[in-house]
Amino acid sequence: MYRSGPPRAAPGSPLRIAGARRQRYDADSKTARDPRLQVFLSDMVAPYRLTYHDEVRQAGLGQSYSEMCQPLIEELVPADQPVDLLVLAFDLHDLRPGQATSVYLSHVCPGDPLALTVCDQGTAAGFTALRLIQTYARTGTARRALLLLAEQATLHYDLPRPAPVPQRNVALALLLDAEHGLELAPVRQRARVAAADVRAALAAEVAACGHSDRRTLLLGPGLDPADAAGVAVHEVLSAPAGQPCTGLWWELAGDLGRWSDTDQLLLADYEPALGYLSVSALQPARVGV
Numbered sequence: 001m002y003r004s005g006p007p008r009a010a011p012g013s014p015l016r017i018a019g020a021r022r023q024r025y026d027a028d029s030k031t032a033r034d035p036r037l038q039v040f041l042s043d044m045v046a047p048y049r050l051t052y053h054d055e056v057r058q059a060g061l062g063q064s065y066s067e068m069c070q071p072l073i074e075e076l077v078p079a080d081q082p083v084d085l086l087v088l089a090f091d092l093h094d095l096r097p098g099q100a101t102s103v104y105l106s107h108v109c110p111g112d113p114l115a116l117t118v119c120d121q122g123t124a125a126g127f128t129a130l131r132l133i134q135t136y137a138r139t140g141t142a143r144r145a146l147l148l149l150a151e152q153a154t155l156h157y158d159l160p161r162p163a164p165v166p167q168r169n170v171a172l173a174l175l176l177d178a179e180h181g182l183e184l185a186p187v188r189q190r191a192r193v194a195a196a197d198v199r200a201a202l203a204a205e206v207a208a209c210g211h212s213d214r215r216t217l218l219l220g221p222g223l224d225p226a227d228a229a230g231v232a233v234h235e236v237l238s239a240p241a242g243q244p245c246t247g248l249w250w251e252l253a254g255d256l257g258r259w260s261d262t263d264q265l266l267l268a269d270y271e272p273a274l275g276y277l278s279v280s281a282l283q284p285a286r287v288g289v
Contacts, residue, residue, distance in 0.1 A: 015137045015145055016181030017282065020253035021072045022172035025063055028154075031096050032062040037156070040097035045157045052157045062095045062154035066104050068171035069148045073109050076173050077146065082111025083175075084142040087133055089118040089125040089149045091245040092166060093156075102148075109146060122271040123222040124189065125149070126249050127278035131187040133176060143178040151245045163273070164221065167242030172253045182256060182265075185209060185281040193277045198223070198270055203231050205268070205279040212263040220248035220269025233266065 034057075042052040056062070065088065077083055086109055088102040106115035114136075118129040126149050136142040150171035159165075176184075188208065193201045206217065217233040219225065221244050228236045239247035248269055252259075259265045265282040 013137065013143065013178040014184065015133060015142070015176035015178055016183055017174055017256065018177035018179075018181030019076055019175040020173065020256055021076045022170065022250055022253045023068065023072060025068055025169040025171070028060050028062055028169075029064040029067050029095060031064045031067070032154070033057060033060045034095070034097065036097045037095065041093070041156045044093070048160060050157050050160060054156075056154060056156045062156075063152035063169040064096045065090060065094045065150040065152070065171070066096055066099060066101045068150050068152075068169065069101075069105055069173065070108055072148070072171060072173040073105065073146065076175050077110050079110050081144065083109050083113040083144045083146050084111060085116070085133060085136050085145040086113040087116045087118060087129040087145070087147055089121075089129040089147070089245070090151055091119060091122055091125055092151055092153075095152065095154075105148065111144070113146070114142075121276070122273055123220050123244055123248075123269040124271040124274060124276040124278050125245055127187050127189060127267075127269065127276075127280065130184075130280065131189065134184075134186055137176075137178070145176045147174040147176065148172070149246045149249050151243065164244040166244060166246075170243060170246050170250060172246060172249055174249070174253060182259070183283040185283070187278065187280045189279075190277045192275045193270070194275065195272055198277065199227050199229065201277050202227055202268060202270075202279070205277065206231050206233065206266055209266060209279065209281040210264065214261075214263045215266060216259070216262045216264070217266045217268060218248060218251060220267070222270035222272060223268060227270070234262075 102115040102117040151166040153166040215233045
């Protein structure tokens with residue numbers, strides 16, 4: 001008789017954020033006019049009785065996640081420092097039909113890493129991706145990882161209900177390493193949080209991350225400063241509007257050294273459609289960049 005179960009507590013070292021790159025793309029991609037998009041996207045939305053608008057494709061609007069992320073990989077990852085794991089997170093659809101984007105990006109990344117994709121999680125996507133990376137690191141199979149987040153601002157079909165749509169094409173990359181960088185606490189994600197309970201749930205999650213005199217709370221687009229009322233932090237900042245999936249991480253990646261004057265940087269976001277409240281913390285002063 002054979003038994004199966006969860007993996008044993010692993011010997012792997014926790015990964016730290018060792019580097020970051022971000023890029024905004026004002027021009028549209030050449031693949032935005034790909035005639036296959038008409039078939040791919042119209043077939044995708046037909047079961048939901050949503051209207052596809054081919055005039056968007058004909059105008060050549062939109063961006064490709066592989067084209068956005070590849071330059072970041074080439075900038076950030078040294079050729080002699082292979083990556084073990086690559087995770088791509090996005091929400092709005094990509095513009096390159098027929099391509100497994102994360103697999104393609106792993107092919108151009110040093111180390112030919114294992115590739116995973118997180119999608120359809122809204123503002124929780126980056127946290128879920130980071131949580132996956134942390135889980136692999138605990139198994140000892142990933143000592144270097146790359147987190148990629150991207151969103152493009154072009155929608156080719158009607159939405160079934162109102163939802164935030166990106167206002168710009170952006171991509172960013174966070175390089176994680178076991179040896180050096182910003183110490184990163186395990187991601188905490190709470191499911192089925194009603195909108196009315198967000199304030200209390202956020203206060204509880206922040207309290208669970210410890211206490212310090214100089215803590216900064218960085219809120220993602222799914223949270224309002226009013227949600228942080230009563231939370232014990234020194235400063236509350238908000239990520240830029242118009243980037244529902246990448247906003248919080250865009251702010252983090254802009255200047256990692258910026259956070260070195262804080263005892264702790266707390267990252268938090270809420271996805272109302274799924275009821276996910278996600279929180280993590282960095283300890284810049286303890287480890288440095």
